[in-house]
Amino acid sequence: MPSNTPPVADLASLAKFAGQAVTIRGWVHHLRSSGKVRFLVVRDGTGLAQGVLVKGNLPEEDFKQFDRLTLESSLILTGRVRAEPRAPGGYELEVISLQPLNIAQDYPIAPKEHGVAFLMDRRHLWLRSPRQQAVMRVRDEVCRACRGFFHARGFLEVDTPILTPTACEGTTNLFETDYLGRGKAYLSQSGQLYLEAAAMALGKVYCFGPTFRAEKSKTRRHLTEFWMVEAEAAFYTLEDIMQLAEDLVRFVVLKVLENQEVQLQILERDPTPLAAVSGPFPRLSYAETLARLQEQGKEPAWGEDLGGDEETLVSQMFDRPVLVHRYPLSCKAFYMEADPKDPRLALCMDMLAPEGYGEIIGGSQRVADLDTLLARLEEHHLPQEPLEWYLDLRRYGSVPHSGFGLGVERLVAWLCGLTHVREAIPFPRLLDRLYP
């Protein structure tokens, strides 16, 4: 190696080095040979670039190394960057040195069709594919946009526990573990109750973390481990939280459109339906929603929660997310405040993403009164003792407050146009999958 090694360049910024010699480090994405001219496409995590090996332009030894290369072999290349219209990206590297680091053996994922099970078993390798990389970049943008939004609104990030002594809602199945011989602990299915405590301390708070549900759900919308952004604010009403949820989703979607246009192109995701979020989101009461469904020939019974089919129908009625509010109290969780104008209804809301993606947010105004909450616990057959701390929030300066939770994978799936949430998280946990 010459003593003056050329600078290392990211493939994404190769154009800046036009005319100069650079070093690039990465993995073989593609190989082609035409005798004495050989091509390889390298990826380095920032992008792709083509290298050209012309016999005579580099040491014969290095030229021969090309024949050893396989898909996903790692290597270090040096060469001169030059504009080349025939190369993908418009620039290519005229290789003057090729140094393999590791020759990959039998890389299983070809740039061909593969079945879902095959790819999921190799998720650790599948992540290297351009589409999967694009999804991860959109996910990263979503996460950062959420945090940016809340900080701009004066919300404080508060981390809630993952190991919990009790169920938050009692209804869904929990993952159970032994807690050092002191009894059972459960993996958190929501940070909400703790977030309510934090809101009484800090006013406006949010959390961002994994949640776990041991539901035997086998659908395109379910994971057993998924990430949720939850917000909780003292003195916020249902109307306030609906506006906050709408503003959050609008902000996040516009950020993705602004910063991740290239990824959406890789995913062949038409951005037009996403751009509709800049307008106000329609709001429908549960009663109005039932009426709309009846127009479509459905006959949903009052008092029932909306099923997946009905959600899909409602979300297809609009070109942007829709907020459905004031469901019957009877089909909702114990902590939801009743509507003073109609006590049969809960001050709650769901946000349904368009294009059939369904629920991405669920939220409500919380019960503020101690006696009401106690009565609710009884109705739902929930034990009072483990929730004494939660009841304390109603004993010591209770105030009206509201919050919601946003499912990160569902939002990412919608933004990327995915058919299943399992591609929206790096290593999905599903009913029948705990590997890799």
Next chain:
RNA sequence: UCCCCGGUAGCUCAGCUGGUAGAGCGGGUGGCUGUUAACCACUUGGUCGGCGGUUCGAAUCCGUCCCGGGGAGCCA
């Protein structure tokens, strides 16, 4: 848990009115001085998911179990 569909080469699949297995891609070898999922030639490749049954004979028909996919309920 329930209802559908599927399991054949490393991958994606064809073969399924019973007669002992095929394609494309991948892998390997050779050729090619501008390739774009390159191309051309040759070549390698299989307990047809497991077990049991029917039959002279089963990838094919029947039973059962296992695994995968899609959907329902529940939810973000």
